[in-house]
Amino acid sequence: MKNWIVKYKTWLIIGVIVTGVASIVWYNKYQKDLADTGGLEPNFEISGKISGVPGLTLFIEAPSDKGTIPVAEGQINADGRFSIIGNIPGLGYYFLRLGDEKNSLIPITLIPGDHLTINTSVNSFVSKPNAGGTSWSRTMNRYLGEFDKFQQTQARLQLNQENRSKEEVSKLFLAAKSKMEDFSRTNMMKDPSNAYNIILSMDLLPSVSFDDWDPSNLNTLRVVTEAFEKKYTGQPAAETFRNQYAQIENAYYEFASSVNGTVPAPEIALENPSGNIMKLSDLKGKVVLIDFWASWCGPCRAENPNVVKMYQKFKDKGFTIFSVSLDEEAAKWKEAISKDKLAWEFHVSDLKGWKSSVVANYGIEGIPFTVLVNKEGKIIGKNLRGEKLEETLNELLK
Numbered sequence: 001m002k003n004w005i006v007k008y009k010t011w012l013i014i015g016v017i018v019t020g021v022a023s024i025v026w027y028n029k030y031q032k033d034l035a036d037t038g039g040l041e042p043n044f045e046i047s048g049k050i051s052g053v054p055g056l057t058l059f060i061e062a063p064s065d066k067g068t069i070p071v072a073e074g075q076i077n078a079d080g081r082f083s084i085i086g087n088i089p090g091l092g093y094y095f096l097r098l099g100d101e102k103n104s105l106i107p108i109t110l111i112p113g114d115h116l117t118i119n120t121s122v123n124s125f126v127s128k129p130n131a132g133g134t135s136w137s138r139t140m141n142r143y144l145g146e147f148d149k150f151q152q153t154q155a156r157l158q159l160n161q162e163n164r165s166k167e168e169v170s171k172l173f174l175a176a177k178s179k180m181e182d183f184s185r186t187n188m189m190k191d192p193s194n195a196y197n198i199i200l201s202m203d204l205l206p207s208v209s210f211d212d213w214d215p216s217n218l219n220t221l222r223v224v225t226e227a228f229e230k231k232y233t234g235q236p237a238a239e240t241f242r243n244q245y246a247q248i249e250n251a252y253y254e255f256a257s258s259v260n261g262t263v264p265a266p267e268i269a270l271e272n273p274s275g276n277i278m279k280l281s282d283l284k285g286k287v288v289l290i291d292f293w294a295s296w297c298g299p300c301r302a303e304n305p306n307v308v309k310m311y312q313k314f315k316d317k318g319f320t321i322f323s324v325s326l327d328e329e330a331a332k333w334k335e336a337i338s339k340d341k342l343a344w345e346f347h348v349s350d351l352k353g354w355k356s357s358v359v360a361n362y363g364i365e366g367i368p369f370t371v372l373v374n375k376e377g378k379i380i381g382k383n384l385r386g387e388k389l390e391e392t393l394n395e396l397l398k
Contacts, residue, residue, distance in 0.1 A: 042085035044110050046096070048118035050125060051080040058082055059097040068095070088112060091237040093198045098125055106144060109136055109195040136196035139187060143200060150180045166302075167386060185220050192227030198237070205248070210255040211383045218252060221245050261380045265290065265373045266361040268324060270348035273334050278348050280322055281377060287319045287396050289389070290371040292364055294326040294353075295336035300368040303385065304340040310389060311344055317397040318375070324358055325349035326367060 046060065056076050062069040071094060072086030091111050096118075098104040106126055108116065117133040124130075127148035131137035153176040157169050164172070184200040191197075201224060204217040225245045228238040257263065268280040268290070280290065291307055293300035311321050321344045327333035328351050337347055350356050358364065362371060372381035372392065384392055 040087040043087050043112040044114045044116075045083065045085045046074075046116045046118065047081075047083040048120075049080045050076055050082065050098070050118060050120055050122060052122035053098065054078045054080065056099045058084060058099075059095075060084060060086060061095045061097060062092060063095060090235040091195055091198075091232050093237075098122070106140075107199045108140065109198050111135075111195055134195075136194050139191070139194055139196040139200070143183070143187070143196065146180060146183050150176055170386075181214070181217075185217065188220050188224050192224045193231040197224050197228075206252075209383070210252055212388075213252070215252065215256075218249055221248065259379055259381050261374055261376070261378045263379050264377055265371060265379050266358075268322070268348065268358060268361075270324070270350050270358075272346075272348055273330070273337070278322075278346055280373075283320060283322060283346070283373075284377045285318075285375055287314075287375060287393065288373040289319070289321045289384075290362075290373060291321055291323045292326065292358065292362070292367050292369040292371075293323060294367060295329075295332045296327070297367050301336065301340060303368050304342065306386060308341055308343070310393065313390075314393050314397055315344075319393060319397055320344055320346060322346040323348070324356075325351075326353050326356055326359070327351060328353040 046058075050058070053076055055078070057073055058076060059073045060071040062071055071088065072084050074082050074084035076082045088110055089112075091109065094108050094110055095105045096108050104122075104125060106129060110116070111134070114134045116131060116137060119130045119132075120128055127144055129141065129144065131140055154173065157164075157173050157176075160169055181203050184203040188194075188197050188200050188204075201221060204214075204220060206213045222245060225238075225241045228241050232238040265280060265288075269277055272278050280288070289307075289310070293304070295301070307321065311319070321342075323337075323342060323344070323346060325333050325347065327336075327349055330349075330351060333349055333351070336342075362369070368385075370381075370383055370385060370389075371379055372384055372389070374380045374396070380396075381389075381392060
């Protein structure tokens, strides 16, 4: 279940988590109340049977940006049966972990009053928990089944025993990922107030940026936000969903405005390999792909054949490439231009690597990184490559 750790980290990076500081505050109060009163009244239970692991401990934990917070635990009997009770402050996002194996965990949501049942085996724990007893358990069962299929597809693509091309593997992965997103989006819209939408919504979040992100996700997240506010009024989960939805919405519209042809591309005026200044603004009237790369960047060099292909196909239709290198050594920069057959004339660099002014001006966090500029010198796309770049150029240069 390694990918749940990845999903959890992404969730925290973006800041959309329903436990967070609230869980830490609650846990401190929880510890104090235990000391003062000798224990809190249990308000949830998880019980059932997990065969194949007698004597193992089952943990319930709340993830937060400060680490996992222990909530409750219980031991599995010799016949596989277990029962765990505990106290939670309200709707929340938790992990159910089997023993000390960090990959043997499943994400759950709990509401005070829930009695979740599990009936499975150690081998099916993460994919077929056969959960019941709550308003959200059926959704969890279906989702974990779909997620298991996605992981199996991902594993096959990583092995690539069919020797598929990099582009084909990428296309198949994106198709599998899209199917997973469709499942989550459909189920969230069917039952917007379902507590397990906390987990489903992770599939609709932008992983790194809004490049290739489906803006229809905003509507789904909005519908769920409003349903949570109505059903879980006053609870931290509902309030956090509202705040974080607003942050995603604002960030998306800020991103969209930067690629819709209203924002001018910042000027770039640097020396070419011969020492002459070349300016991006001199290329107004052409569609320009600004390609940020470096000779030492393996992924950049691997992408260069595709960049060359785009140049050869569209160079006679009003398209060109303005290559900006983050190299520090002129000889290696020039050698890479020649070796990779980057035939266009617009190559520039200040040979300052990551200290180059273009890094901050264009918000570059990694390379290869591309910016597509229209004939008026305004940004209309970022990180377009492969088929998507070709489709865009076909549309622009009819």
